[in-house]
Amino acid sequence: MKRGNFKEKFNYWFDSIMQRGTATMILMLFIATMLVACIIGLLVSLLCGGTVEEGIWISLMHTLDGGTLAGDALDNKIHIFFMTLMTVFGLCFTGVLIGIINSSFEQKLYEMRKGTSKVIEKDHVVVLGFSYTLYTVIESLVDANENHRNQCIVIVGDHDIEEMKDAVDAHVKNFKGTKMVYRSGKIYEEHMLDCASVETAKAVIINGKNDVHAMKSLLTLKSYFKDHEVKPEPHISVVFNDARFVAAGELAAGENASIINCSDGISRIIAHASNQRGLCDVYEELLDYKQNEFYCEDVPEVVGKTFREVLFMFQQAIPVGIYHKNKTVDLNPRFSECIGKGDQLILFEEDDGAYRTGITSEPVISNIDESKIIKGNETKKMMMDLIILGQNHRLDDILREYDKITHDNATVKIVDTETELKYRLSEYKNIDLEYIQIDDFYAESLLEVLKGTEFNVLVLTDYDIDYEDADAKSLLKLIELKRIEHENGIKFATTCEIRKSANKVIAEKVGGENFVVSSMIGGLLSVQCSEYPPLYYVFKEILSSKGSELYMKAVEDFVELGVEVNFNTIVEAAACKDSICLGFRKVNPTTKKAELITCPDRDYTCTFNEGDTLIILSED
Template identity: 25%
Template sequence: MLGSEDGDSDARTVKTLLALDAAGVRQEVQLVAGVRDPRNLAAARLAGGANTQVVDVDEITARIMVQTCLHAGLSTVYSDLLSFEGEEIYFRPPGELAGSRFGDALTALENCSLIGLEQDGKAVLNPAGETPIGAGDRLVVIADDHGTAPLPTSAGVDRDAIAVTGRDGPAARRVLVLGWNDCGAAIVTEFDRYLPPGSQVTVVADDPRVTSQVSSLSARLGNLALSYATEDVTRRDTLDALGLGSYDHVLILADDRVDAQVADSRTLLTLLHVRDMRGDNGWRHSLVTEIARDCDRRLVEVTEVDDFIVSSRITSLLMIQIAENPHRYGLFADLFDAGGQEIYIRPAEDYVRLSAPVNYATVVAAARAYDEVAIGYRAAGAALGAAGGGIVLNPPKSTDLTFRPGDAVIVLADGALRPGQGAPPAGARRAEHA
């Protein structure tokens, strides 16, 4: 149950939940509802009752946009996990893994990526490596099909190929947000949660909401210096004056004040200017664009190394996933929470030696030295809009790989540590090289 984007959407959602309750439907089926204003979450949950999962649509959208902005390629990962066409999250009985520890079991399955455990009805992503797997527990895995049975692997771990080292602390970032909509304030708030002190976010939009909302936000931010300008970002001269080359990340937002077709026309005009400027000057900032209609995404994604987010599609897929299996609600809530477990795309050289053949089981073992769970990899040089965008989720453990500069490993890691922060735990590092 996903309402429209107008101001009365949440009220209609609550009314619908009450009507379903009055009709006796609420007790018979599992409901999933979306609200757009977090102030209406409590009312929707009261109206829906125990059998209803309520999703804060704008908050989830903001977190996906920010995470994707900071990690190029994440939109492809999320689309794959949420759609019913690629790899998905499933729950499986432990089988022969009962009695083993979570950390040891990570390299034990050939065709599934173990990412968590469900114990006593509660699913936890990336628990401590020492956590025992009980016979009554369920494995949380990424697999390519609902009927896929976990198979043991014979792939061994080449510990000599593991190159786990310390990581530098996170550097301050500069982010440029072009355009504005009702998610804008939530997006800036999420950037403040994700980025280290000294980071800067600049908002440029021809939108009267920016002045009041940005002024209000500035007083509540702890890590960011926030500035804004009210300019038309579809104009080339506006963009030329912004110094795009000085930014690490550029995010283009769809205008929600106009029809979706009109919004995408304006967004694509801005995008084409930014792409042209980036190509002429050799700038390497990440570029994430919010598209209102999925059909418009296909117009511009073919050869460019950019991320595109169709927010309504992502949210709809998420709600369908939860409706199919309510146990997924807590997992996705954890994934999209800045303080929970999150998906990161990190350089392959953080884990294994480059230009040397390794199997994927070795990559998984190397990631565990950081208390992370490897779920796939990204090959450099592939356009994110191309099929797969160079991203491979859940490869077989026996897959032979040779990583090159620019390649990356996709991992599940503690969101309390920002990207690139800190060295791996000393105990874990010693254990991997024992």
């Protein structure tokens, strides 16, 4: 076999030498310089006289300092010729040396921009994965860190660092003192976990592009913790959009991890929001860190008291449950249950520790006006029929949940341009299901479907296309619905599923009452669970069919309309029905715009009208 000629072998050898780095290239340059200096020095000593050592030294000095040539005598032409050659060679040597150093410096700057160095931080939050849901996660973490100093977020993604930084800076305008660090690499490679110092982090949020990437990253993370004997392990939060990954994720993660079944939770929110105006806004406020959130607090003053007594001991916080010392959550517990030593109180408040403002040693009930409280059972609200525009993989989950909360023989129409349903559906007890094919989603085609009895409209997003294109299709449907409402005088409430939180701002200007941003809910849940791990069990119950859930209920079922009533009286009215009131949604009679008020001061007074609703935590 032919092994290559001398030129090919030399080129291969030279390439191998050059690939060894800057130090090798500089060493080779010095060796070449000394070799040339020795040859010229030898020639000068033979042709012009003098010793070899003197000839080499003089040649070397002309190489290193071009000005040496100006001091040479002009009577020896041969000497001048050789020294001129060495001076020219010296200029080339200097240029090549500067080029090597400059190239090495640029390469080092590029590597520094890539963020290859190990992160030296402690108690930071590591976010693994760069996708469009990242901005929601960062904004929520920044808001959570607002009252805490020296907080750091480390982002690991497979994009260039400058690209990630520019994208985050464009979406998050104010970091409120939170330090941002970026590292570029695959989120399921162990050396990137080491680079991000996950072993010293307080929490790791896995933000994979899809469930497969998230699962692979989770397995890599757990393997890294085991191999490096990390104790205690940072809390892990990971969101799965496919319920089939949840069981495997829980098995792989073990303890100290929040495996969030986002698909079921979002399906339940959509089903309930389609008939409860304002419910989506309530969930958004509960999950972000902009106003009021859930916190687990050690409150010594409540030990030994019943939950009903505790309910009226706070002026600017609302107790919603108990986090027991055995790590179980009791949400909306029996009001006769006593708070034990070591139990934490789950409070709905503005910030952790905010309950201290206005806490009392005994329940305050003197300002409760019993005469304004409506006794007896709540009025059973009639669920309207539902028209669903589009279909996706959540359709059956939404319908199964809607079947549980709707009235008998409720009509649900699924409207799409497909010739038939794309997804297999279950059998429903209370729903009369009808599928209608239309040519397009323009007003002319939709008008025939929308005529008839009172109904609500649900717009589902398309998960088979890019999220920007899917949101664009949903916006088009909203515009056409608004056009029908304006031109034909048909009134209906619209709930719309949006995939990107930034597009919600556009959708709100187009029309609609409820917007379920699936990516935002998943991101906010992961942050909540990473900041306060016990809240995982709180939201797991709220977003499941078991235990207590959130409802928007008519004010007139709790207190009288048209009279001034304080919030403490409203809390008592809800307690009489084994429920907890977190706030209310009030509609301005003139502008018809709704205002959401959560966790007001107990002395806050308000006059309610028909159409106003209370935010209620109850079992039904």
